[in-house]
Amino acid sequence: MRAKTTIGIGLVLVALLALTACQGTAPGGTTTAEGPFKIAIVMPAPITDLAWSQSMGDGLKAVQAEMGEDKLQIAYSDNMFQVADAAAALRDYASEGYNLIIAHGTQYGNSMFDVAKDFPETSFAWGTAVDTGESQGLKNVFAYEANAQEGGFVNGVIAALLNESGVVGVVGPVEAGDAKLYIDGFVNGAKTTKPDLEVNVSYTGSFGDTALASEAANTHIQAGADVLTGSAQQVVGAIGVAKDKGAKWLGTQSDQSSLGPDTVVATQVYDWTGVIKDMIALNQAGTYGNKAYVLTLDNGGLKMVFNPQVTVPDEVKATAEQAIQDIKDGKIQPLP
Amino acid sequence: MIDELFQGSVLIGILYSGIRLATPYLYAALGETVAQRSGVLDLGVDGIMLMGAFAAFFVVFNTGNLWLGVLAAIIIGSLMGVLMSIVSVTFQAEQGISGIGLYLFGLGLSSVLFRVMIGSVESVSGFKELRLPVLSDIPVLGEILFRHNILVYFAYLMVPLVWFLMEKTTLGLKVRAVGQNPEAADSLGVNVNRVRYFGVIFGAAMAGVAGASLSTGLLNVFQENMTNGLGFIAVALVYFGGWRPVGVLLGSLLFATVNSLQLWVQVKGIPIPSDLAVMLPYILTIVVLIFSSGQIRQPAALNKPFERSG
Numbered sequence: 001m002r003a004k005t006t007i008g009i010g011l012v013l014v015a016l017l018a019l020t021a022c023q024g025t026a027p028g029g030t031t032t033a034e035g036p037f038k039i040a041i042v043m044p045a046p047i048t049d050l051a052w053s054q055s056m057g058d059g060l061k062a063v064q065a066e067m068g069e070d071k072l073q074i075a076y077s078d079n080m081f082q083v084a085d086a087a088a089a090l091r092d093y094a095s096e097g098y099n100l101i102i103a104h105g106t107q108y109g110n111s112m113f114d115v116a117k118d119f120p121e122t123s124f125a126w127g128t129a130v131d132t133g134e135s136q137g138l139k140n141v142f143a144y145e146a147n148a149q150e151g152g153f154v155n156g157v158i159a160a161l162l163n164e165s166g167v168v169g170v171v172g173p174v175e176a177g178d179a180k181l182y183i184d185g186f187v188n189g190a191k192t193t194k195p196d197l198e199v200n201v202s203y204t205g206s207f208g209d210t211a212l213a214s215e216a217a218n219t220h221i222q223a224g225a226d227v228l229t230g231s232a233q234q235v236v237g238a239i240g241v242a243k244d245k246g247a248k249w250l251g252t253q254s255d256q257s258s259l260g261p262d263t264v265v266a267t268q269v270y271d272w273t274g275v276i277k278d279m280i281a282l283n284q285a286g287t288y289g290n291k292a293y294v295l296t297l298d299n300g301g302l303k304m305v306f307n308p309q310v311t312v313p314d315e316v317k318a319t320a321e322q323a324i325q326d327i328k329d330g331k332i333q334p335l336p
Numbered sequence: 337m338i339d340e341l342f343q344g345s346v347l348i349g350i351l352y353s354g355i356r357l358a359t360p361y362l363y364a365a366l367g368e369t370v371a372q373r374s375g376v377l378d379l380g381v382d383g384i385m386l387m388g389a390f391a392a393f394f395v396v397f398n399t400g401n402l403w404l405g406v407l408a409a410i411i412i413g414s415l416m417g418v419l420m421s422i423v424s425v426t427f428q429a430e431q432g433i434s435g436i437g438l439y440l441f442g443l444g445l446s447s448v449l450f451r452v453m454i455g456s457v458e459s460v461s462g463f464k465e466l467r468l469p470v471l472s473d474i475p476v477l478g479e480i481l482f483r484h485n486i487l488v489y490f491a492y493l494m495v496p497l498v499w500f501l502m503e504k505t506t507l508g509l510k511v512r513a514v515g516q517n518p519e520a521a522d523s524l525g526v527n528v529n530r531v532r533y534f535g536v537i538f539g540a541a542m543a544g545v546a547g548a549s550l551s552t553g554l555l556n557v558f559q560e561n562m563t564n565g566l567g568f569i570a571v572a573l574v575y576f577g578g579w580r581p582v583g584v585l586l587g588s589l590l591f592a593t594v595n596s597l598q599l600w601v602q603v604k605g606i607p608i609p610s611d612l613a614v615m616l617p618y619i620l621t622i623v624v625l626i627f628s629s630g631q632i633r634q635p636a637a638l639n640k641p642f643e644r645s646g
Contacts, residue, residue, distance in 0.1 A: 048457055205610065
């Protein structure tokens with residue numbers, strides 16, 4: 001029945017409309033020849049994920065607040081876990097004349113390079129990555145990554161010092177990339193501080209499986225852990241479990257203290273504002289890419305934020321500060 | 337190393353987590369069982385769960401009243417069911433496509449509402465662990481079964497209730513009849529479409545509660561797309577369970593317990609690559625599905641819109 005199929009397809013279209021409504025354009029000035037600088041970003045998770053995607057969203061908003069909405073215009077497409085959707089969005093933004101287009105996910109690399117070849121006067125940025133496409137002859141791609149292991153190490157030190165039970169738990173997402181760096185650093189920091197500490201690591205195999213991540217947190221606590229950490233947007237439920245069971249939480253990527261004012265001790269926060277400003281400045285000076293950025297504790301891109309509502313013994317804080325300084329000075333290698 | 341898994345406390349932990357983890361699957365799959373027995377394949381479960389999760393979270397966030405939150409999830413879930421029924425029963429649209437449409441609609445709308453009405457990930461104080469008096473003190477059994485939040489108990493209570501509804505009531509008989517042979521049911525004076533509306537709306541209300549069990553029971557947060565495809569697993573569990581509540585119960589428990597087992601395998605540091613460990617529940621489910629497929633009786637009129645002839 002043609003009519004029935006039409007109705008079905010109609011509903012799908014309505015649904016797609018509802019989905020595209022998620023793509024937001026932050027308020028900004030109108031576009032003219034000398035209009036505002038225009039940045040578009042495509043990200044895999046919601047911009048509100050309290051993790052990887054939000055860290056870049058917050059950075060963009062901070063730069064926009066500083067420059068003024070008439071000088072910087074931001075558009076974003078989030079929830080783009082499907083690479084094919086992301087590739088289409090990247091191309092759309094490039095055609096619409098955005099100056100800088102950020103592909104905020106490792107998986108977007110190949111699609112982004114394809115688009116970048118067709119728009120040589122548009123800047124592209126890709127993270128987590130170190131490859132600016134130079135070997136492919138590209139001059140308009142920036143790459144960025146975070147040395148997640150540095151804050152991971154510091155969090156590991158804090159965890160070991162706060163720990164009383166002898167067991168610490170890690171709620172990991174997928175054993176790769178940024179998450180693996182963070183967790184390896186964390187385990188190393190904890191073991192360096194207390195060699196006989198038991199650090200249990202589990203992965204859920206997904207970035208967004210909130211239910212399984214919270215059950216992983218439960219499992220760690222049943223196995224004796226009294227300090228937990230974890231990575232990616234899936235951890236929002238795990239923090240609640242830590243809160244209910246009286247365990248401590250150490251965060252990464254975006255400040256997660258709001259979810260557990262008495263639970264989240266410290267968070268490694270990714271601050272991308274320096275990277276964003278540098279890319280804008282280079283673009284305006286006629287350099288469209290060919291630079292790789294790394295957030296570190298030393299260059300201020302990584303910040304250890306202590307939650308003021310949780311009292312941490314002074315000697316713990318002092319040891320953590322010392323670890324931060326030693327990493328900055330190169331005296332400590334965060335990865336084993 | 338492996339023997340660490342067979343310590344009493346670990347075994348209890350595995351089963352305890354399995355019971356709790358099965359909760360959202362159980363609500364969603366039991367509801368979907370009724371919908372499918374009436375002849376409607378509703379693939380929108382995941383989207384309905386998201387709407388239910390948001391509704392419950394929003395109400396609890398603003399009022400602090402947990403039961404009002406569950407009620408909101410039931411109402412919003414039912415409304416999603418009405419939408420699905422109008423499209424797939426009244427207008428007889430292809431069920432698979434309308435279900436996917438409903439899923440995308442729920443995913444998008446719950447995200448938009450979340451951004452407009454809440455904006456950032458917040459937490460609420462959800463249903464607390466309720467230790468049943470006397471029962472929770474039984475050694476081992478009490479620790480596994482009777483130390484959960486109340487939405488977990490209700491999920492298991494729904495198994496006999498849905499069985500009773502389907503097998504022992506006139507309404508259940510009608511649901512089975514219109515799912516098996518709508519023409520015959522119609523000739524006996526059963527209003528086929530009305531019964532299907534009931535099946536779909538009941539299923540959707542249950543999916544709404546499944547969402548509430550996540551956002552105000554297990555996780556106590558709302559996050560966009562927080563179900564992460566859980567609703568689709570629930571649909572698969574209906575097939576797995578052979579469209580019977582007990583089968584759905586066994587399927588949900590198997591899937592959840594193996595999932596909790598693989599978490600313990602990782603936590604105990606048993607050297608299996610994590611990528612392999614997280615696949616375990618899916619592999620096992622597929623294997624069991626293959627071996628049990630011989631006995632499965634799918635409702636004969638599933639996925640077939642009903643049109644009165646003559």
